[in-house]
Amino acid sequence: MDSILVRGNGPLNGEIPIAGAKNACLTLMPATLLSDAPLTLTNAPRLSDIRTMTALLQSLGAEVASLQDGQVLALSSHDLNNHRADYEIVRKMRASILVLGPMLARHGHAEVSLPGGCAIGARPVDLHLKALEAMGAELDLRDGYVHAKAPLGGLKGGIVDFPFVSVGATENALMAATLAKGTTVLKNAAREPEIVDLAQCLRRMGAQIEGEGTSEITIQGVDSLGGATHPVVTDRIELGTYMLAPAIAGGEVECLGGRMELVAAFAEKLDAAGVSVTETARGLKVARRNGRVDAVDVVTEPFPGFPTDLQAQMMALMCTAAGKSVLEEKIFENRFMHAPELIRMGAQIDVHGGTATVTGVERLKGAPVMATDLRASVSLILAGLAAEGETIVSRVYHLDRGYERVEEKLGACGAHIERVKTE
Ligand code: EPZ
Numbered sequence: 001m002d003s004i005l006v007r008g009n010g011p012l013n014g015e016i017p018i019a020g021a022k023n024a025c026l027t028l029m030p031a032t033l034l035s036d037a038p039l040t041l042t043n044a045p046r047l048s049d050i051r052t053m054t055a056l057l058q059s060l061g062a063e064v065a066s067l068q069d070g071q072v073l074a075l076s077s078h079d080l081n082n083h084r085a086d087y088e089i090v091r092k093m094r095a096s097i098l099v100l101g102p103m104l105a106r107h108g109h110a111e112v113s114l115p116g117g118c119a120i121g122a123r124p125v126d127l128h129l130k131a132l133e134a135m136g137a138e139l140d141l142r143d144g145y146v147h148a149k150a151p152l153g154g155l156k157g158g159i160v161d162f163p164f165v166s167v168g169a170t171e172n173a174l175m176a177a178t179l180a181k182g183t184t185v186l187k188n189a190a191r192e193p194e195i196v197d198l199a200q201c202l203r204r205m206g207a208q209i210e211g212e213g214t215s216e217i218t219i220q221g222v223d224s225l226g227g228a229t230h231p232v233v234t235d236r237i238e239l240g241t242y243m244l245a246p247a248i249a250g251g252e253v254e255c256l257g258g259r260m261e262l263v264a265a266f267a268e269k270l271d272a273a274g275v276s277v278t279e280t281a282r283g284l285k286v287a288r289r290n291g292r293v294d295a296v297d298v299v300t301e302p303f304p305g306f307p308t309d310l311q312a313q314m315m316a317l318m319c320t321a322a323g324k325s326v327l328e329e330k331i332f333e334n335r336f337m338h339a340p341e342l343i344r345m346g347a348q349i350d351v352h353g354g355t356a357t358v359t360g361v362e363r364l365k366g367a368p369v370m371a372t373d374l375r376a377s378v379s380l381i382l383a384g385l386a387a388e389g390e391t392i393v394s395r396v397y398h399l400d401r402g403y404e405r406v407e408e409k410l411g412a413c414g415a416h417i418e419r420v421k422t423e
Pocket of ligand 1: 333
């Protein structure tokens with residue numbers, strides 16, 4: 001397992017290209033199962049999660065070719081010959097559940113392993129299942145798998161009223177509804193940019209969708225979908241993560257491809273903390289206004305609120321802010337595992353249930369720390385950028401799931417960061 005070594009090395013200056021969104025790509029790829037025509041995704045990120053989704057789709061008989069060094073994915077499910085998504089693959093990545101809706105909609109049956117929990121929470125999929133049942137699906141949960149069957153004439157349009165916002169359940173329902181007979185309305189739907197991106201891709205394939213980006217999406221089912229070529233939307237979580245690098249270490253960084261509307265709530269918080277975010281012709285330029293940022297409070301919410309996927313990274317900034325910051329994690333039940341690792345670096349953090357109170361210190365101290373999940377791992381790297389001495393982050397396989405070439409991107413801006421091979 002590799003580790004990343006970071007040494008606090010003063011201000012960062014330069015530019016960082018932001019890749020296509022992991023969480024958009026992970027729902028765009030299964031959309032190939034809805035059609036037997038080719039789907040081409042450009043601006044795809046080069047991540048291990050994408051390789052896992054590729055392996056899953058290939059295990060179903062879909063063709064997935066990775067072109068141009070992984071930045072273009074050519075997909076086709078013309079010869080789908082297997083409708084069972086095995087636990088061996090699904091357990092590695094929860095987003096695998098997103099093959100369920102499309103397979104059910106086009107082929108009328110599917111067997112998908114239940115994803116199981118992960119480090120940040122139990123991560124049930126009950127909302128995914130309820131949505132598909134509202135479209136007439138018969139679901140039988142046994143031996144750890146969802147055995148799903150559509151009615152004889154195929155899925156039927158229905159009203160899906162989500163009791164709370166779920167990104168994945170919205171994506172599964174949206175994809176299934178494109179081929180359901182009649183009209184489907186998704187109420188209390190997720191509004192994330194990744195949902196908007198999926199809807200735009202499905203529309204290119206011939207789907208009839210209205211309202212994406214709002215909490216009510218209406219879909220008129222069609223008999224079949226065609227192919228499309230679609231650019232994956234910019235990754236707002238990678239964007240937010242790298243916006244924090246100059247905020248923590250000082251200097252000025254331009255995040256190429258960044259768009260303010262993808263990170264508006266986050267940028268507002270940074271501004272309140274004393275970090276300026278300026279729109280440029282090529283992206284977003286970020287620099288802190290003074291030598292030390294001010295503490296601000298954060299509550300994570302579904303989009304357009306403050307993203308839970310940026311909570312760990314924001315906590316790293318608050319560890320050296322002037323004052324006390326209260327971070328409330330309202331999406332996942334166990335998403336503060338980065339706190340004990342930051343405390344090893346000298347941070348002062350009190351965690352009680354879903355609330356973490358951070359009292360900023362002048363400077364953190366480098367230490368050996370351990371990544372526990374994807375976003376926690378990158379928050380430790382951010383903390384290491386400004387810490388005194390050396391920080392070694394182990395188990396960076398978590399990192400490689402969601403961030404391509406971190407050491408290159410930060411190194412190009414002057415960070416002292418390298419990947420070290422360990423046992
Ligand atoms: C997506 O996960 C993202 N993953 C997550 O990013 C992100 O944190 C999350 O949305 C929230 O924005 C992908 O897009 C691949 P949810 P998802 O369904 O769809 C509960 C990252 O770091 N829930 O919106 O699984 C759930 O347990 C990852 O890139 C149910 O109870 O999130 C959670 O507490 C981490 N039943 C809350 O709802 C369900 O059927 C929100 O989950 C579904 C969800």
